Structures are given as structure tokens and as C-alpha cells.
Amino acid sequence: MGDVKEAIVLVDLIGGFFEPGCPLYCGDEVKSIVPNVVSLLISKPEATRIFVCDSHRVDDPEFKMFPPHCVEGTSESRILPQFERLPGLIIKKRTFDVFYGNELSEIMQELSPDRVYVVGVCTDICVLYAVAGLRVRGYDVIVPKNCVGSFDKDSHEWAMNHFVKVLGARVE
Ligand SMILES: [Zn+2]
DSSP states (O other), rough: TTTOOOOEEOOOOBBBHTTTTSOOOOOHHTHHHHHHHHHHHHHOOTSSSEEEEEEBBBTTTTGGOOOOOOOOSSSGGBBTTTTTTTTOOOEESSSSSSTTTTHHHHHHHHHHHHHHEHHHHHEHHHHHHHHHHEEEEETTTTGGGEEEEOOHHHHHHHHHHHHTTOOOOOEE
């Protein structure tokens, strides 16, 4: 067990998705994943933590579809206080594809973990593209059920199935 190199990719655990009143607040139910993520991190102190966070510019194309959110430098783009003091890498993203336009791919290559846990929000959007991107690159991926969520329950369920049936990830 000790030889297994693990990484945890933490997707969008930032104010804009978890603070009531923000335009893309995911809701009180989704907020309940936070203590579960904390427990996962405590149970895996050796795992490399990689926070992938929405950090938009004011004119990002995404704002044609979604209300402006998580603009770089605002409190919406800040990591939740439960995680902000934890050592970990912080990768910024400007689209729902967590690998697009940043160094995540190279970082994963360098780490070359045996197993990658993916947690955070939203299951059917950025978490989906994280799982897909990791699987495409050949990593063994685990999605802990109680550590992911979406404001859209049906899409959440769809994505959880898709992880297993199409992407070959494990849901635990
Ligand atoms: Zn965004």
C-alpha cells in the first residue's frame, strides 16, 4: 500500500460554487460534500493535492452561456477556507475543461500517480471533464460518491454512470 502513489484532483472547491448568493451556487445539499472531502484528505495524507479552480477573465467566452462567475481575484475564485491552508498545487482554468490552457497535463505526467481521486463540482461539468481527461491520459481514476455533486441531480446521476460505463473510472 505504501508504494502506491496517489493524487487527489479537487475541482472547483471555491467560493463561487459553495457560497449562497453566488450566481452558480450549487445549493445546500451539494455543500454537504465539503466535510467528506476533508475526511478523504485526512485519510490520505501522502496523496498529492491538486486544486483546479475556475479563474475567469471578465470577457471569457463561457459568460455567453453562464452568468459571469469566479472572476480571477474575486472571493468567488478563492479556495474554500477548509482547504486554503493545506499544501497543494493550484491550477487555474478558464473553461470547463480542466486540462485546457494550463499545466495540469504536464504536472500529472511528472507525478505519474498510480491512482487519482477526483472530487468537487459539478459532477456533470468540470468533474466530468477531469475524469475524462485523466482517463484519456491513462490514469486509474476513482470518484468517491460522497465527494462530488451538481446543482442538477439528473445530470449528476447520468455522469456517475458515464464515469463507470464509458470512461472506465471507479465510483466508490
Ligand atoms: Zn466557469
